[in-house]
């Protein structure tokens with residue numbers, strides 16, 4: 001086997017982060033593009049050392065007339081590498097990035113659940129991370145959005161999403177694929193400038209590199225990494241406060257315990273609380289409405305959340321009441 005510096009880098013990173021434990025059943029999400037091909041080959045080469053059970057999953061959106069050719073190419077590669085291959089084919093998926101993403105993750109979860117894979121790995125890179133950071137920044141995201149793509153996050157109770165290439169640039173995956181002669185599929189939608197993501201990739205990042213810092217993408221990804229460590233710490237602190245403040249059985253949280261916490265933690269505690277008691281994830285405005293109740297006089301209440309529940313001050317509690 002041909003061992004490159006990238007093999008060594010990923011092997012080291014996996015040891016350090018412990019995100020793909022030895023012997024795990026790992027489903028590799030392969031689009032056919034350079035990033036996920038690079039990921040799949042690295043997993044294949046590191047497999048004897050880490051003793052994973054690997055398989056390849058591909059989702060066919062059926063947007064392009066030639067998507068069949070892409071499917072065949074990924075399938076043949078899986079065959080050559082002697083890995084199980086699982087395919088999901090969309091029927092009548094609208095041409096929307098957001099809908100495609102939702103469908104894709106759902107499909108990957110289904111395959112992982114049916115075939116007992118605990119981990120799905122994707123080929124997200126440091127370049128994706130830099131782009132996501134910029135995309136979220138101009139939309140007014142807080143630190144949570146700016147950490148942009150985490151190394152590991154739960155998809156369900158039993159399945160985790162892991163992104164082993166978050167420190168690898170797109171330039172590196174391209175060079176790797178060229179060096180190892182991997183059949184990279186060029187997705188035409190990646191060039192389409194109607195998608196904000198593509199404009200960030202093709203216009204904004206090159207502009208920043210040319211006029212501000214040649215390593216702008218790498219530095220943005222580093223900022224995301226620093227934020228991620230801070231956020232993990234803040235979330236942990238918020239959980240401690242929530243456990244202290246939340247009523248054992250009622251859908252209520254102690255207003256004065258909240259009030260004594262720093263502002264940054266108040267928002268996080270409320271968000272964690274609302275995630276537990278509402279049927280949907282709260283957005284920024286909904287969290288702010290409850291924030292206002294911390295300083296409110298008695299018997300103030302919010303207007304209804306979607307679904308009709310309201311939050312209300314019942315001294316000393318802030319209570320969430322169903323319609």
Ligand SMILES: Nc1ncnc2c1ncn2[C@@H]1O[C@H](COP(=O)(O)OP(=O)(O)OP(=O)(O)O)[C@@H](O)[C@H]1O
Pocket residue numbers: 028029030031035036057058059060061101104121122123124128
């Ligand atoms: N059609 C596909 N089939 C299987 N896996 C895919 C497919 N498309 C993307 N992936 C996986 O997702 C990774 C990221 O791809 P891409 O950047 O196109 O997705 P994205 O929609 O921007 O992702 P996200 O929204 O999670 O950031 C790929 O490296 C690959 O692992």
